[in-house]
Amino acid sequence: MTLATLTLDDKYEQPDGQLYLTGTQALVKVAMLQGIRDRAAGLNTACFISGYRGSPMHNLDKELWRADRFLPQNQIHFLPAVNEDIAVTAHWGTQQANLFDDARHDGVYGLWYGKGPGLDRSVDAMRHANLAGTSRHGGVLAVVGDDHGMTSTDVPAVSEPTFIDLMMPVLYPGNVSELIEYGLYGWALSRFCGAWVGFKTGPDTLDTAASILLPAGWPEITLPDYPFPPGGVNIRTPDPWTDQEFRLREHKIGAAIAFAKSNPLNKVLIGSNHPRFGIVTSGVAAFGVLEALHSLGIDQALAADLGITVLKIGMPHPIEEGVIQDFCSGLEEVLVVEEKRRILELAVKDVLYAVPEKDRPRVSGRRDEHGRRLLSEVGQLGPDEIARAIAHRIRPFHDSPAIQHRLAFLEAKDDERTKRRSLSVVRTPFFCSGCPHNTSTRVPDGSRAHGGVGCHYMATNMARGNVTHPHMGGEGANWIGMSRFVETEHVFQNLGDGTYFHSGLLAIRACVAAGVNITYKILYNDAVAMTGGQPVDGNIDPAAISRQVHAEGVNHLAIVTDQPEKYSGQHHRLAPGTEIHHRRSLDEVQKNFRRHHGVSVIIYDQTCAAEKRRRRKRGTFPDPEQRMFINERVCEGCGDCSDKSNCLSIVPVETQYGRKRRVDQSSCNKDFSCREGFCPSFVSVQGGRLRRLAGVAEVPRHLQLLPEPDRPDLLNDRPYNILVTGIGGTGVVTISAMITMAAHLEGQACQAIDQFGMAQKGGAVTSHIRLAATANAISAVHLDSGSADLVLGCDALVAAGDLALKTVSAERTRLLINTHQAITGHFTRSPDLEYPKDDLDERLKQATGASHLTFIDATRIATRLMGDAIATNMFMLGYAYQRGLIPVSSSGIEQAITLNGIAVESNIQTFRWGRRAALDIEAVSDLAYGKPATRNAEPETLSALIETRTRDLTDYQNATYAGRYQALIQVAREAEETRAAGLSGFTLAVARFAYKLMAYKDEYEVARLYSDSAFTKELNETFEGPFRLQFHFAPPVFSTLDPHTGLATKRTYGHWMFGVLKLLARLRRLRGSIFDPFGHTKERRMERALITTYEATIRELASGLNHDNHALAIEIASLADGIRGYGHVKERHLAEVLARQEDLVARWRTHEPRAAAS
16 A cells, blocks of 8 residues: 655645644644735734643643744744733734734734633633724634533533623634634634634544645635724724724624625535424534434435434524524424533524424424433533434434434443442542652641642542642632631642742732731642643742742741752742751651741742653653662562652562562652652662663564454445553553554544543543544544444553443454553552452453453563563554554554654564564563563462472571471461361461561561572563662661651662672571570561460461351451561551451450351
8 A cells, every 4th residue: 555655744834635633733733824825815914822721722832832943934923821811911912013003014813722711710801802802914713622521621611601701703613624614714704803703622623633634725715795884893092992892792793693604604514305303513513413313324315315404503603593594494393412501502592483483493402392301411412412312303203223223222331331330440640650749749647738720639539638629820719718717727738830820829929918827838840740741931940939929928938859959059049048858858847837827838849750751751851870679579568668659650569478569660750759668678770771672582483574464444434443541641642643644644534532631640541543434434533332343452441441331332342451450549548459350351341242352461561572661552553453453554554653753663663563462472472571470479279388488488597497387387277177177268378477477577588588589580680781789778776767757767778788688698597596686676576476476376266266257267367467567667557457456356255256258
């Protein structure tokens, strides 16, 4: 197949033709096209783009920066604003420019942008600007990003009612192509009628990528002959307010209607020679209607034959009454399909009110004529709901097996969902690995913090004393009202540097004025993290913030940072009295600040982890040649490292010695706070690099030539649909882009919508991909129920979720699932949280059947081959391709990877390794990882486990010590066999947990486990190149106490410690003797006492064991599993276990039975 020759710059360099671009890129493109049109018309115009980012309007500024070399030649001036209403006022100024003689251009056309709440806060400025009007050759589009389903923001914003109240015309494009079409119409309309034009967008348009045809000179715009008043309708000065209202109400609105009459803003999508049932719709919902009809087996020809017609309204306000009257003439019924508010429905009813009753069709919309709900205004309106409404309304004159089958299928899917057992774990957004919020949002015991917007909002779901959240910029102002009516005397308030600069400083000023007791924690992370790492829109740093808040009346200030040394000699730049502390001291700093009366400020200075990663890839941020590594045998699985770091890169690993921890090197952002956990298992690896086999290992001979699979054919009447599920930030969007770009290169129709916003922070994300031979086969962007041909499950937890399973059909869908058990944020708070693997597998099997379901441990293989788990999704794509599940060519995909220009060689290699795995998974798996490791594998039988543990204890101390263990096991075994015959589990519990207590990890054992060749082997399997180690210990004899907490502190020791550890390991025979320098500490005496107590407890249980109390005996014998950690961590866990043991032993002694062991 011949691939098109193109570059990624074509979308901006080519004025027309077949172009691949996202909705956000379409907004940049339309600004360029307007300039081209103006220059062709002999006008010297310029463009001004300004606004404020916010999901789903989160990528426009980044896309403009990427296109910066194209902006000057198109006279486009981009200036991100401090906030939305300031941007509105700036745009107002562009329209005023031509009121003065020194104007440099014939006019300035503007594009204001903001999310739904950004429009809300800008109403005052926009009302004034719209009343004043636009210049003759200028015009302003107010582009707002609504989010009906709240997929990327916290309110279901609907902009039309606000625009209507502002008396602005409203345009509502429904796809990427219409963003360009309506954008050009919009500026022409704004110039013609002298008003600002509301331009409604949302995730379904902005976050969609598509291959679109842009004809030359399209669209043709006609300016009607309208009776303007003397002086016209455009902006002027002077201009009395009363004149502005008169001009707006009496002329501008009328001019907008005249424009709509003269241009095809409102389109009949389906016509009929004998219409009887009409559907009036707009925007995204219009394409949902087409999808719904198709799902009911009604194509355009059948619809026309049945008398079903569809009118798409492009300008919902002001409504062009003539098009409604003409469309509805002769109809029996009109169904209005629109999202959220009843804008069109009320307009249609208003227009038809004057029609004689005998000629007036019934109008249904949100509800039918009996008040029964047809379409919900809650959440996102999709094709399934629309299909049900249409089927219900057309039933009197049309029914069919196809309709009945579809309705039955939808009912069955709903029934499946309601009967499906809820998952114990779901994937929700969480702080990135190494995120400064992980530390900054902590509060001392007895205090609480109020949440903020953006990433700070996530802290309110993390059980760390962070509650409530305000609108953007209102942080802390709610305390002004609350503080007078509660007993709490002080709160902390989280505030990001971006929000601070946007409007948050005003809230601080208000709190100072109100005299409330509040400590602001301003996180300076050098980026607007939630929306993609954009810089704050102005010059700001911690020193400037300190001076600003001090000038507002804040006198108690501190900077807490991971690098306090950078403030050495910088006190002259800071506000007077500003304290400097290391982030380790945050708890103590907060305790001091909460005692302060009035407003105080802690500035937490640490760069955004995601931004660090981006900058390191570009070589613009220091990348320390250091990584953390955990000795899994030394690890106790206590979770203190997760408690200290709150980091998702600390992941569980199941071993024969229980659940341990491992550092996910692929996602680690080198924050290093995990080593603050009170545990000697962490080492710093200095130098070296992560080992990768690809490019080194020889490709097996039989896999060197990759045969092309039989691929699905793309059709003219039905799209091939792919759902990609994954974790936010891991490259799901890249997979979507590679598939659709490959289709574009091959001349195929394609459309894909990706998920952005908060979900990109480690949450559940999906990409809906639709491919076809012609564009007419693709309507709605989201997959409706049962329409997926392939679910590419890069994350099983998301693939088994209700939203993904909704797209699955047992007859149609193939599921390819990555079995990697990626943890969720819940694990940081619940160290023993179980990943619901069995539940996920069962959900997936029930959805499609075993024959359509394939599991592959893609992350394990891809990480080993490529040295980074980020390769997982591309590996999955290669696997799916070779299985014949991707309907574009491998050459197209590899060309798309090349065009993308990021890690090209690595991504192509990964794609090919995925293909090889589909041909011979065993060969690729063996090459990647060898035979499955047995070092941590659980022994298969009880006898094998006892034998292994006995051998370990012999190495730990001596044969006599191991014999003591065996004797206790024998007591348990004899009792279980004779007193509880037929039951099992008691002996196993004793075998596991007697060992755990006896092999307590003192200095000798930690030294032995570090000296073990298995540790060196694991290091060398993970890293290559020369490296050295640093150890982080707090040995009881040598450690010092923290003056604030009274707890032992860890110290760092160099590579020389290896020699000391080897020597110490040889001295383990001194353990417990009078010559043992460590054996006299409180912790070691406690550990020896625990062994004796456990032995006595087991003997007591054995002597009274029976069938009724067998389960209780297992529970008591297993309590030792909860005694984890070192030092004070172990003491805390021991106290919890002893309290539980006291209760259980009391039950035992009163002969209270427990439920039988499972």
